[in-house]
Amino acid sequence: MTKQPVDPIALARALIRCPSVTPADAGALDVLQRALEGLGFNCHRLPFGGNGGGDGEARVDNLYARLGTEAPNFCFAGHTDVVPVGDPDGWSVDPFAGELKDEALWGRGAADMKGAIAAFVAGTARFLTARDGACPGSISLLITGDEEGEAVNGTAKVLQWLAAKGEAIDDCLVGEPTNPGALGEMIKIGRRGSLTAELTVIGVQGHTAYPHLADNPVHRLVAMLGAVIGDPLDEGSEHFQPSTIAVSTIDVGNPASNVIPGSARARLNVRFNDRHTGAGIEAWMRGHFDRAMRDAQGSYQLDIRVSGESFLTPPGRLAELVGKAVSKATGRTPELSTTGGTSDARFIKDHCPVVEFGLVGLTMHKADERVPLADIEALAGIYRLVLEAYFQAT
DSSP states (O other): OOOOOOOHHHHHHHHHTSOOBTTOOTTHHHHHHHHHHTTTOEEEEOOBSGGGSSSSSOOBOOEEEEEOSSSOEEEEEEEOOBOOOOOGGGOSSOTTSOOEETTEEESTTIIIIIHHHHHHHHHHHHHHHHTTTOOSSEEEEEEESOTTTTOSSSHHHHHHHHHHHTOOOOEEEEOOOOBSSSTTSEEEOEEOEEEEEEEEEEOBOEETTOGGGSBOHHHHHHHHHHHHHTSOOOSOOSSSOOOEEEEEEEEOOOOOTTEEOSEEEEEEEEEEOTTOOHHHHHHHHHHHHHHHTTTOSSEEEEEEEEEEOOEEOOSSHHHHHHHHHHHHHHSOOOEEEOOSSOOTHHHHTTTSOEEEOOSBOTTTTSTTOEEEHHHHHHHHHHHHHHHHHHHTTO
């Protein structure tokens, strides 16, 4: 059966018009489900958290859709949730109107990543039409409403649900905006890990005129931060840039100029490559802090949260076929990169090979987020080429 064409611009506009600020869905998955069911996909809505079960966090709606039952199962993963718009006065358009202006689609989520979701649906429709609706295997979409939030009741829970059903994903393409400036520049084959450390130094409060009678936690905190900042973790690895440490805040909360406070706090974020693990970074950090506090009267507390370990999908068949599709459509040879922040690929990598390729990220998370219409159309063509190459030998 020949499938109906899908206009990626119209679908992206319909998705943007759903104000799905994480973790709200606001009808975005309804829009997507209707489009996929029109192509013959079997759709499952999977709410987790809140009244939907889970760990007591906010309720998150997710969608898993599959066309076909045979292997291999090629999956496209992404998210319909978006970050808040910020100051509405900073926008020149309604952020949820899906406005077309200056040959671009404007609105929150245009680049990250409703435009890519629409492009994949359109690319799939074109692939199916060319094959008279037949697919020698399966195509699936794993779409969450929790990627921009805590990422607790989204992709990770859907993957658990799939595993419990005995359903496997063989390869996955994540549609995050990977390109720095122009479509076709970059494919992500891995991501750095991310660790956040909350450091609290407990000292002895006292008068600034008699510092020998106190133990100044601010001085200790500065020394401890200097110890880790001044000791580079590494010089990078084959596919990763050097790991980085950034202090994001220092809080003392002391309004008096003549009082040494009793405690001081700081927050650090470490982005680490594949030479480290979160546990290894924590041990390294505690070693530095223990030495800095060796002669102190006070103590310190360190709370660690690892939001994702580093991972790498070594260059191979999946990255190669995506790269060839990108080159064929754009004339560019994409760089295989591991730069940027975390993505839900960190969960998927435990189940199958995964790479990321989507739109240009210049305006993502900014006011007046937008993407050229030509890029959405071109991305739909790239995704179709990926599907054709993937199933060619099947």
